[in-house]
Amino acid sequence: MLEDLRWLGIRWQEGPDVGGTFAPYRQSQRREFYRQAWRKLGDCGAIYPCTCSRRDVLLAASAPNEGENDEPLYSGRCREKIAEARNYAEPAGVNWRFRVQDGETIRFCDEHFGPQSYIAGHDFGDFVIWRRDDVPAYQLAVVVDDAAMQITEVVRGADLLKATARQLLLIRALGLTVPSYYHCHLVRDPDGVRLAKRHDALSLRALRQQDCTPDGALALCGFPSCI
Numbered sequence: 001m002l003e004d005l006r007w008l009g010i011r012w013q014e015g016p017d018v019g020g021t022f023a024p025y026r027q028s029q030r031r032e033f034y035r036q037a038w039r040k041l042g043d044c045g046a047i048y049p050c051t052c053s054r055r056d057v058l059l060a061a062s063a064p065n066e067g068e069n070d071e072p073l074y075s076g077r078c079r080e081k082i083a084e085a086r087n088y089a090e091p092a093g094v095n096w097r098f099r100v101q102d103g104e105t106i107r108f109c110d111e112h113f114g115p116q117s118y119i120a121g122h123d124f125g126d127f128v129i130w131r132r133d134d135v136p137a138y139q140l141a142v143v144v145d146d147a148a149m150q151i152t153e154v155v156r157g158a159d160l161l162k163a164t165a166r167q168l169l170l171i172r173a174l175g176l177t178v179p180s181y182y183h184c185h186l187v188r189d190p191d192g193v194r195l196a197k198r199h200d201a202l203s204l205r206a207l208r209q210q211d212c213t214p215d216g217a218l219a220l221c222g223f224p225s226c227i
Contacts, residue, residue, distance in 0.1 A: 004204035022149040034136040042085035074125040092134035111182035118165040
């Protein structure tokens with residue numbers, strides 16, 4: 001990915017290949033940061049261990065997920081285990097869910113799409129922050145990394161707007177500073193379908209192998225030729 005981004009003309013000041021003040025940059029090397037956040041959330045009663053399998057969650061979901069980046073609305077089956085969080089020395093072995101307050105409205109102003117609001121318990125339920133295979137979930141990892149690296153503006157795709165509501169709850173529980181958010185439109189093919197990993201023919205690597213130029217790749221995505 002780093003090689004492809006350089007080819008496209010994008011440059012950065014920090015990262016795993018150039019170093020920087022806030023290293024390490026690979027999440028696999030930042031486990032202790034995430035573990036400290038997990039411990040804090042457990043101590044304040046914000047999370048609970050969940051033994052439900054993925055199949056259990058899908059079968060019991062009170063509402064279907066709206067997209068491939070979203071998760072089903074959790075039934076709350078394991079919520080009564082919230083007092084057990086302090087009994088765990090390590091997070092491995094069970095899924096850990098953040099307990100939302102049903103009916104709470106989470107509001108924020110996106111720098112691109114404007115005012116946004118989501119209702120906990122309706123638009124999303126108790127969400128996973130640590131997986132049973134001992135991997136911190138996306139929601140927790142990005143919140144912890146953004147805070148540790150002093151990120152002030154988060155730029156990402158519009159498919160993650162709802163994820164921002166979840167992350168704001170984590171930020172509040174951990175006592176962190178809220179960054180500003182800018183969610184951009186997704187790149188789509190001529191039929192309006194979002195480009196994803198399954199569209200390998202339009203990946204940057206594939207375009208490079210077809211002798212496409214950086215300007216040509218940007219034109220295919222509807223961007224101007226100069227970044």
